[in-house]
Amino acid sequence: MNEQLNLSQQVCFPIYAFAKEIINQYRPMLDAIELTYPQYLVMMVLWEHDSQTVNQLGGKLHLDSGTLTPLLKRLETKSLVSRTRSTTDERIVNITLTQKGKELQTQAATIPQKLMQAMNLEMEDLEELKRIITKISNKNK
Amino acid sequence: MNEQLNLSQQVCFPIYAFAKEIINQYRPMLDAIELTYPQYLVMMVLWEHDSQTVNQLGGKLHLDSGTLTPLLKRLETKSLVSRTRSTTDERIVNITLTQKGKELQTQAATIPQKLMQAMNLEMEDLEELKRIITKISNKNK
DNA sequence: CGTAATTAAATTGTGTACAATTTAATTTTA
């Protein structure tokens, strides 16, 4: 990635740079459905399991309400989700897919394959990468 | 990292989440020297090779002037770097370490080892991770 | 029961990220 940075830096910079590179590769595909990458992640979680609280989304995506509240308001403005305060516990806000939000899943369905083509990736590379990250992440439990 | 996200998403989300996790692990160490992670990256590049243009820094860190200009102004406010417009080509701004900026390197020297301890990482894990990322990144050249 | 502690979102403030545009300087080229 870069020769001039010393080894101790190369330890973590490549991951940081690679994550940004992936998001940049997603950009044109996500632009087509007018989502940012974090918005796409939220939609993915909701497509997998509709109706979740802000905290539940945050737990899965490692994001707090300071990030999610404005992001979810933007998704609401686009009529992709609705934000409803729970009647049984008024502290909780439930995030639910709208019809439009559900329908977007079809358009988004081809994105993962397109990304792999765009990045010229093999399934085996990704599996290997995932395996190592999982291995490292699991060390701190 | 999370079981509820489907496979196609897990392809890239783990890298995104892992990069954020690393930056969060850096935070307490960087707080101690009052740098953010991107600011630390800029200082690392300058410690490696002092005096670089905004474009050179951006090329190495994959950041544009929209990100770097305000960041460098903050480093200048902290008296860690100086920003000087080139006399031979007035379009270019040279970023140079101040004495204080150079001295900070000593304090920062222990950070990489501390990070590895904090994350409970082995050198071999990182080498493996780096190897795969390099392999994938090199596919697109 | 009523107050204290906890919890869930929202808010506030700082600092990236990046696209798009602007400004100013330098090169190209007709």
Added chain:
DNA sequence: TAAAATTAAATTGTACACAATTTAATTACG
């Protein structure tokens, strides 16, 4: 050489990311 094209930073605007605080609601407990 003068206009056109290019280049380097800076600026503008939108959208995260996260710490810290605030607000409101619920639960715990003396």
